[in-house]
Amino acid sequence: xxxxxxxxxxxxxxxxxxxxxxxxxxxxxxxxxxxxxxxxxxxxxxxxxxxxxxxxxxxxxxxxxxxxxxxxxxxxxxxxxxxxxxxxxxxxxxxxxxxxxxxxxxxxxxxxxxxxxxxxxxxxxxxxxxxxxxxxxxxxxxxxxxxxxxxxxxxxxxxxxxxxxxxxxxxxxxxxxxxxxxxxxxxxxxxxxxxxxxxxxxxxxxxxxxxxxxxxxxxxxxxxxxxxxxxxxxxxxxxxxxxxxxxxxxxxxxxxxxxxxxxxxxxxxxxxxxxxxxxxxxxxxxxxxxxxxxxxxxxxxxxxxxxxxxxxxxxxxxxxxxxxxxxxxxxxxxxxxxxxxxxxxxxxxxxxxxxxxxxxxxxxxxxxxxxxxxxxxxxxxxxxxxxxxxxxxxxxxxxxxx
Numbered sequence: 001x002x003x004x005x006x007x008x009x010x011x012x013x014x015x016x017x018x019x020x021x022x023x024x025x026x027x028x029x030x031x032x033x034x035x036x037x038x039x040x041x042x043x044x045x046x047x048x049x050x051x052x053x054x055x056x057x058x059x060x061x062x063x064x065x066x067x068x069x070x071x072x073x074x075x076x077x078x079x080x081x082x083x084x085x086x087x088x089x090x091x092x093x094x095x096x097x098x099x100x101x102x103x104x105x106x107x108x109x110x111x112x113x114x115x116x117x118x119x120x121x122x123x124x125x126x127x128x129x130x131x132x133x134x135x136x137x138x139x140x141x142x143x144x145x146x147x148x149x150x151x152x153x154x155x156x157x158x159x160x161x162x163x164x165x166x167x168x169x170x171x172x173x174x175x176x177x178x179x180x181x182x183x184x185x186x187x188x189x190x191x192x193x194x195x196x197x198x199x200x201x202x203x204x205x206x207x208x209x210x211x212x213x214x215x216x217x218x219x220x221x222x223x224x225x226x227x228x229x230x231x232x233x234x235x236x237x238x239x240x241x242x243x244x245x246x247x248x249x250x251x252x253x254x255x256x257x258x259x260x261x262x263x264x265x266x267x268x269x270x271x272x273x274x275x276x277x278x279x280x281x282x283x284x285x286x287x288x289x290x291x292x293x294x295x296x297x298x299x300x301x302x303x304x305x306x307x308x309x310x311x312x313x314x315x316x317x318x319x320x321x322x323x324x325x326x327x328x329x330x331x332x333x334x335x336x337x338x339x340x341x342x343x344x345x346x347x348x349x350x351x352x353x354x355x356x357x358x359x360x361x362x363x364x365x366x367x368x369x370x371x372x373x374x375x376x377x378x379x380x381x382x383x384x385x386x387x388x389x390x391x392x393x394x395x396x397x398x399x400x401x402x
Contacts, residue, residue, distance in 0.1 A: 005078075009074055009075065009078065012075055013078050016078060016082045017082055023051045024048075024087070027044075027355075028047055028088070031043075031089065031355045032088065033355075033367065036210060036354070036370050036373035037212050038090060039092075039163055039164060039212060040090060041353050042125065042164070044089055044355075046092070046125075048088065049092060050122060053122075058096065059096065062100060062116075063104065066116055067117060067120055073310040077251055077303075080251045080254065084254035084255040085254055085257075085258050092125070098126075098128065098242050099126050099128075099191075099242075100116060100119050101241075102189065102229060102242055103116060105241065106189075106229050106241075107229050107230075108226075110226065111227075124170045127162050127163060127171045128162065128163065129144075129172065129173030130173070130239070131159060131162075132157065132158060133160050133215075136161075137386070140183045140236065141183065142174055142176060143157055143176070144156065144157025144158065144218070145175060145177075145179075146177050146188060146223065151225050151226075152222050153175075153177070153190065153224075155190070155192065155222075156218055159173060159215070159218075160214075160216075162213060163212055163214075165194070165213075165214040165216050166211065169195055170191065171191075171192040172190070172191055172229075173192055174187050174188070174235050174239055175187070175188060175190055175235075176188075178233060186233060187233065187239070188228060188231075188232050188235040189230060189235040189238045190227055190229070191227040191229060193223075196221060198218060198219045199217070199218055199221055200217045201215075201216050206376065207376040207377075208372070208376040209349075209373070210352060211352070243386065244314070252298060252302070252322065253302055256298070256330065257296075260295065262367075263333070263336055264279065264288055267279040270341075294325070294329050295329055297325070298322065298325045298329060301322055304318065316398075317395065318399070321391070321399070323385055323386060323391050324388055324395070326381075327382045327388065330381045331382065334378045335375055337374065338371045340371070341371050345372055347362070347369055348372045348376075349369065354370055
């Protein structure tokens with residue numbers, strides 16, 4: 001799907017394409033192709049981040065006054081779409097797109113001065129401490145506590161499904177600072193140094209064999225009061241702001257279309273088992289067409305959200321609709337890739353990463369090697385960032401008025 005661009009916006013698109021041709025190296029692109037997870041390994045992700053930061057484009061969603069580009073919503077969408085179509089890796093979303101907007105929207109001037117430059121430089125690598133063993137979809141029931149003691153808080157509890165906690169030196173987390181009020185009202189948002197006594201990280205291996213997520217345990221962890229974002233008890237409001245950005249702050253459709261186009265192209269050389277080509281099989285073509293229509297519909301919704309943002313409005317509950325649709329479409333695209341390769345698509349090497357000199361040799365192709373791992377990894381799409389059930393409830397209440 002194309003939108004009508006002004007001459008200035010078209011010139012910007014050409015500038016982005018020129019940058020991608022010059023800076024998106026084969027190593028970075030191959031690393032993205034061979035990464036089954038949403039989150040690429042830090043060596044690939046940080047390399048790409050550094051190139052964007054050198055160009056001044058890394059904080060492309062940030063206001064100019066805090067180190068961002070000051071781009072319009074349309075420019076941001078053009079940038080994300082061109083990166084997706086070129087096969088660029090996903091950016092390190094936890095720092096750039098989640099905690100950074102919280103810091104420059106709710107944080108103190110000192111917090112902005114301290115943390116935002118370090119996110120851009122890569123000095124700080126962040127993880128997110130929201131979910132707990134008994135507080136996932138019902139996040140307000142979290143049990144981690146932060147008790148104030150003079151000029152610091154003492155934090156105790158655990159967080160689970162903590163992506164890249166084994167790489168991170170910083171965590172943003174929700175903790176209960178007041179247990180005497182309504183549960184949503186007693187939660188605060190803290191910035192935590194991971195490199196201190198009392199923090200331990202236990203790996204959780206996914207179905208695909210990836211070490212992507214972890215459980216983090218905190219015992220008498222110290223957090224200076226200066227690292228409280230906003231006011232005590234404001235954590236729930238900040239969390240809703242952050243999750244709205246997470247669910248609707250990216251354009252999912254271009255990446256999905258890129259992957260679908262890649263699958264459709266590969267099907268032209270794939271036998272259908274009956275002497276013909278898979279690309280000519282009626283049922284296969286029907287599946288591809290149905291997926292394409294779904295993804296293009298998602299892009300229309302994303303563009304409507306873009307229009308709201310361009311008018312100075314909040315993204316709104318439509319972000320839950322984007323999250324719901326994108327999650328289901330991602331799973332369907334990854335299933336289509338497994339079906340494309342047949343038995344060869346079922347290889348599931350446990351070694352990581354699947355790129356570089358020490359990577360295991362693929363059977364037939366790199367894309368076939370990663371197909372099953374991507375399929376298994378994408379099972380989590382309908383859980384993380386709010387389950388499908390949570391998104392449907394939000395849509396029913398806020399969009400449909402049920």
